[in-house]
Amino acid sequence: MDKDYKDAKLRIRPVISSKKTVDVSDWMLEARLYTKEGTPVLGVNMSMPVKTITTEKYQQNFSLAKYLEANVKAPLLWSSETPNLYIIVLTLKDHKGNVVEARSSRIGFRKVEFKNNHELCVNGKREYIYGVNRHDHDAWEGKTVPYERMVQDVTLMKRFGFNSVRTSHYPADPAFYDLCDEYGIYVMDEANVETCGADAELSNNEWWLFAQMERVAGMVKRDKNHPSIIFWSLGNESGVGANNAARASWVKDYDPTRLVHFEAYMHNGGSRQYGYGIDFMKTNRPAVNPPEPPAVDVVSTMYPSVEGIIKLATQEGETRPVLMCEYAHAKGNALGNHQEYWNAVKKYPRLIGGYIWDWVDQSVIRKDSVTGKEYFSSLNGTNGLVFVDRKIKPAINECKKIYQHIRFDYSNGELTIRNEYNYLPLSAFRFSWKLMAGGELIKKGELTDIEAFPGTSARVKIDTGTSDSGQKGELILEINAYLKKDVIWAPKGFEIAWEQFTLQEGKVNPPVEEKTGNGGKLTVQKKANEIGIYNDRINIVFNKKAGLIQSWIVGGKEFLEKGPQINLWRAPTHNDGGYRPKTENEISRQWVEAGLDSLQHKLKSFKLVEEKNGTVSVATTFVAQKTGNKSYVEYTTKYIVDPSGKVQIDTDLKPFGNIISFPRIGYTMTVKSGNDTFSWYGYGPYDTYNDRHSGARLGRFSGTVDEQFTHHAYPQENGNKYRCSWVSLTDNEGIGLVAEGMPFIESSAMHYSLETCLKQ
Template sequence: MKERLDWENQRVTQKNREPMHSPWGAWESAEEAAKGERGSSGNVLSLDGTWKFHLAAGPDCVPEEFYKEEYDVSAWDNIKVPGNWETQGYSYPVYTNYVYPMGRADEERYTICASRKTGKREMNPPFVTGDNPTGCYVTEAELPAAWDGKSIYLSFEGVESCFYLWVNGILAGYSQDSKLPAEFEITELVHPGKNRIALQVMRFCDGSYLEDQDYWSLSGIFRPVALYAKPKIHIRDWKVFALPDEVLKDGQVTAWCYVNREDGYADTSVEMELLDPEGRSLCRVQSPVGGQASMYDRSRFPMETGAAFFQIDVKEILLWSDETPHLYTLVFTLKNEAGEAVDFERQNIGFRTVAIGEDGVLRVNKKRLIVRGVNRHEHHAEYGRAIPKEWMEKEIRVLKQLNFNAVRTCHYPNDPRWYELCDRYGIYLVDEINIETHGIERTLSTDPEWAGAYLERAVRTVLRDKNHPSILIWSLGNESGSGANQAAMAGWIRYYDPFRPIQYESGDPSSLISDIRVPMYPDLKWAAREVQDPADRRPMIMCEYAYAKGNSNGNVWKFWECVRNYPRFQGGFVWALTDKTLIYRDETGEPHWGYGGDFNENVVDSTPDMCLDGILTPDLEPHPGALELKIQQSPIEIRQKPGRPEEITLVNGFCWKNMEEYQLLWRVEKNGSSIQSGCVENLEAEPDQETELRLPLETETMDPDSDYTLNLSVVLKEDQWWAPKGYPVFWKQFVLQKKRTKKQEKSGGSLKTSVLGDVIKMEDGETAVVFDTKAGRITEWTVRGKQLLMSGPEETFYRAPTGIDRACGGVASSYADAWKEAGLNQLKGTTETVKTEIGEKSVRITVRRTWESGSGREKICTDLHYTFESGGKIQVRMDTRVPEGYPCLPRIGTELQVPKEFCEVNWYGRGKTETYPDRKMSVPIGAYREQVDEQECPYLVPGEWGGHEDTEWMELRDQSGCGIRIQAETPFHFDAHRNSIREYEQAAHWHELPEGDRVWLHIDGIFAGLGGDTGWFQTIHPEYQIGAGEYTMSYRMEPV
């Protein structure tokens, strides 16, 4: 039988790799350990920087013996480490949803199909099918003289997907699992002077079958590389439990500090010092390193072989939480038999509890946990998976600004620095094991041959990350089905760490595997029913919800109503944090954010832009949906007392902090202009409590013909690390009065009308309107000789599909597919009748049209009623009848084409952020102004964008102030852009849009919602759909 290659053998996951442990600091003193940044010690030598690099077509094509010291690599390219080779010009990145990205060398470029029936290419785990680009890395390291006599370890924190390591030409080891460290002792392989370090990194291996995440396939050494020097007998690892007592007043620290079992280890001892969050020493204790652990020890915290054991009580502790991330510090000092301090390590700890009560509610520090979470891939548009620490800190600042408190590390363990930052700044984590087999579903999860690989990944994740207070929950991976291999992982973790629950979604596992029900994109009715099921009292936390592809995130308020209504429905993790783009260059060399198919790759997903599914842009700017989430998931709420607008209730939904760092700004607006304002500086609301406030509103003299609103904003009193003074964390608007409805006054002046064949011309001093009765259109509208309108109003029922409208090709029929099948994207109007009524003061014209879809369906019918009056005023009313048989229409409205110079937009309605019927609660009504050209489309693939709901009037003006005003008695939806619906639909990238030569203005009586519960089914909720029926809209146009 032919011997298998290591990278095609699921039983071979490593050779000579060291056991996993907590990240080392390898400090030179206890004082340095207490204060220093990890990696700053003189016992650590970073190998990050420029390496020599050669990319071979496959493992069998690498230069022979390139790893030997005499092999000349001077002609090789330079490459940055950490970094992915695909982001540095080698090979190509591949994005796929769940079909494995392995191509075949003999194939042309092809598009994979995401259909569950036809989309699975033949896979044969553990064998790698097709080409397997292989990177050869070489660098040199010169060891400090002070390291002589010490044990030397070489650590790679992340290499994808597997690699061989040589040191000075000698094979040092092999490792796979792309998202966890691989460490090798190389003491016997190094020598004084320069040492050659060489790696052979394969893009794919048998481990790739366990790493089929919905993400980019990238390769190389993408996390830091470092050498560590340790004394011969040294601290190897440590495990800490920091637990509060029953009343959360005092605490107990239980710790094991493990020493490597070199000769003489039993004669050593460890000193442990505890420092409070201010760095003050609370206690210092010493314990001998134990010998053989007893097999009869049944204590809660047993002694362990080769470990010093500690248990200390701490009075009046400060709890760790997302709101109050108080960190204590443990410093471990190893002492030799002579009592000399020889090795030093540190661990930040936090006192907190995580437990599921008998009522099925998950609590942190005995308070109900509400997960305001998001799924985060490690991603950077320029660097791929190689994330700078500064970028991580920026991500956390944005999370805090948007009221997020939790992250799921989808779908693998993250860079160790991320956990340290989350400990420091207060972000709850679900730490996910690097297992996903989506492309072959549960095949490997039930296969005993793969049990070892599964369990190893779980064990190594927990061993590395066990001491972080930010980690509340362990996750067994993602979308791999359920089987014995998940049960094995869960069993080991529960025994090793009894203080954290476990979650897993795929296969709807029982409590044997998952302590929490973590549905993915649940139907709300289903969730509301299941979370009350007395037969399954587990808490429910959505592992993914509110799919944020493009213009999305409708209906999120409904999810948060469920969180407030059902104690065991405890929030969830939005999909996802950022649009996962990579930079590519067009034919002119200009850089752009790219997605699947932009890199000349030979594997392209059928939904190549499915990676653009974040609530943030690639440079961490919030999409409009992020602002809706910010308000809906805020721990702060404000209610107004019915009939007493000056009395409000401020709800402090924080669990552990009061409102002393915030103040309340309030403002009364009349028709969008501020007329009264004030500030409540001291908000005396304790955690989880309410407070009543009375505002000095002057509401007695409100003009009945005006709108009045009360705008409230909770802002920071002073600068915080995550946001500046004055930053609003929550806002809300209450309507104090709606102006009384008045019929629009008719113009009293006369109108000069002339008829020439099919053309009617209406004039009044400086204004003129020409109407072509044959075409049924306005062909000219001028004021003082200036053209106001190029075309329209013309009936419109279509929108450029959003990312959610286009959905995930092949899984189910999308709205875009349904609209095209119904012919809504190519409706042809036929003018059936034109009726005119010419009077002295007005002209009335009614145009009846039928709209043929070409799909055999009954025609849509419209009656467009015009009333032309003096002063250039035009009253428009459109009656529409939509017959049965059509899918949800995108809109019912009119389209106007306006000369390009009318580019200033003023309106009274919701803004400036775009709004839609099912995503508008976070955007207040007011008076706004912006330039058409200054609007920034937040979506990378063009589609519907920039809409404004609840608009009472809007204007388009030129630089001189001349323009068009549109006003309605019933609020309408509008947008104003430089490009047409068709141009937005056809462009694959924003920069591909043609330069617009006009303003396309849409006035809609009704607009369909966005949906976004998922990204692959039709999810516009019924109340936001436009179905069969009769609809009426009206507005008045006039020159300004």
């Protein structure tokens, strides 16, 4: 590309070989360039005598490489947003002009560089790496990935906002690069060099130089013509050493148009401390001597904290961009605080993004020999954002929202739409809005004639009619952007971006008719082991020995099987360390050592109080402790029953001993079967948590209890709903229990007990 990224030079260095001796005198090689539709681009064909190619020589001071060259005026540029491809056709003709052989290849015009404030730029425009690591894996074929599965992978990547993939930790099937060229996905092509078990030993042993060089050179030579490849990666976890410096130098000399990456080069002497501490975050060594450029072009790190990447991006003595080649470990129920990483990336110029570990669970599908049901086998490699059958996990929605290229702001009735694309105008999208009160749609509309070029904004007025409507409760304005036309990876109408704004805060009541009414004054019935509180509508019975509600009858229907009871435990996630943690730094080990997994609840006191306002209160005090453990928790729970049948539950809790944190603080209860509809007003419709809800919407949702369960290969915490004003469990007639937050709660519902989820 020229300095203005307008015109380009096409340069072809042909290689010709033959298995037998052939007289190529007067043979010619011709090259033609076509658009993807087959229209010739150049006015004349490029040609060169074959004899010139076969007699190419390297002299001592400079190369006499022979090229076919042509100037291309204003080609359509290739990028992840606009993957414009051309077709080059090479034709070999003998001395009579007969075609001996013809080959074609798709190519793209683009320039990759670091410029300005060390920003990653493609065609002069800043790019972030919204990336993911990808292993070759298929649920049924293992490491032999069918072509249709590759298409499925790149399609899902594009739909969820990813623009780059790292071929961890080996070159991919050539067909995969063709798809990345076509769909628009930047590639970090990685050589199959990994010696993490031996640290940097082989990288510092010259006997291994040829084996390592052969692997990276073979990759570069095979894949060099793919425009999607913007990084060459020397390998993974094989330490700092002279062999790696030599390989980097070869790559830079052979192909100066791309960037060189190697994660180990930011560590000190092959240290295995992959980004866990700033003490190990050293600047990269030069390739040979201090005056020469560094061996790699980017500072790369694995699994840093948010604070860690900020320190890397601001440390003195280092000016190169910072890339997280592996981060946001997506094993099981994962991707908490992903938004925090991207807040930092967008704030500090040297941060260019990173590659999540990783794309797909590496398990296989098997059938149970008894039931015939299919299940995911293998636990160690279930690190994917998608399951092995390519069904998505809830966490991937976080990526789509954070990575979206259209941003919205709303103030005083005016909506600002900012276009963060590099090439696409906002006119490529359809925009709409809707207003919801307590999750119920009350008004909607279309936004027409939205125009804004890349890097600019459009402003439009929205008449929600809320200023004088007298509408009570929480009002949410949601803005949506959809594709106007089909693209290769999504159909017309596919949602590309969205945002919600709270126009009015207020209490959100559950949209159910209260079946309780007021049954009159509460009566207390005392028995040896029970306390009954009842009127014409309700009958709630406390077990005095257990200190818990043992029966909850409303309108003659029993709802309760067991509980509610204080709950300080949840099934650990894979990243917590699981239920049987093996290392000291895993948080679930700290929980288990504090005894939180096996608490025995001992009742210390039970008190009944009849209040003057017509309510009846029961207060219980418990000590929860694992047998033989010095740590314990003391808590007091107060149940306030009013004549309508509502029960308010308040708990004061105090930990003692070596309890660093709690996996959960809440209540657990079991309801009678048949209450299979779970509804809520909060974030949804999928699993959400206090550190993972950027990709979820605030609204009213409903589904079966089974639909709330995420079937991770490794049983673990799942199905939580964050910031709920209310949740309900009802039967098929809509009759059931409702829990309301004061003001908010989190909740989940499943057909499995906590104990069942912990069985492995």
